[in-house]
Amino acid sequence: LYSLEELSHWLTESGDMPPASWKRTKRRNTVGLGRNCSIFETARTWAYPLVRRYPDRSEESSNDLHRKICAKAAEINFEENSDPLAESEINQIAKSIHKWIVTRFYGWTDGATVCEANFIAIQSARGQKSGKARIAKTALLEQ
Incomplete structure (x- = not known):
């Protein structure tokens, strides 16, 4: 039997350890x-x-x-x-x-009202971020 540390060491050394992003x-x-x-x-x-x-x-x-x-x-x-x-x-x-x-x-x-408010806040933040990116892109194109 191997300890977790030993197993991790040998998997890393052999190149069989999954990448850190495997969960995503x-x-x-x-x-x-x-x-x-x-x-x-x-x-x-x-x-x-x-x-x-x-x-x-x-x-x-x-x-x-x-x-x-x-x-x-x-x-x-x-x-x-x-x-x-x-x-x-x-x-x-x-x-x-x-x-x-x-x-x-x-x-x-959390309930429907909170869920809806969170969704609206997320979408609003995405829209603001997109708007800033479009303004920056337009400014670059005008130069």
Whole structure:
């Protein structure tokens, strides 16, 4: 058995240690992951922006969100896999995503008003940054 330090040393020395950016690329590139992981990653990233569309955080909204996540997970399952997972597995993946969203995701737990205000603030900051870049580019072109 190796300690983590020994393992890290030998992986680094052999060139097999993943780059520091592997955490950022993992979500974008699900190739090589198992079917469950691939469906989970794709469905959860699809579901986060969906939360903004719900005006309240009622039981009805929660149930509707769960139904939509289930449908999307089933759609991904049949589109991406030549041998699709069983419906019960898809339902468990969707249940896991839904449970995390309604209990821990700030877009849901902070409430619709806070979520909308945060979204507007982010978009405003992006617009200001873009405006400054366009002004700077125009100034360079005029010189």
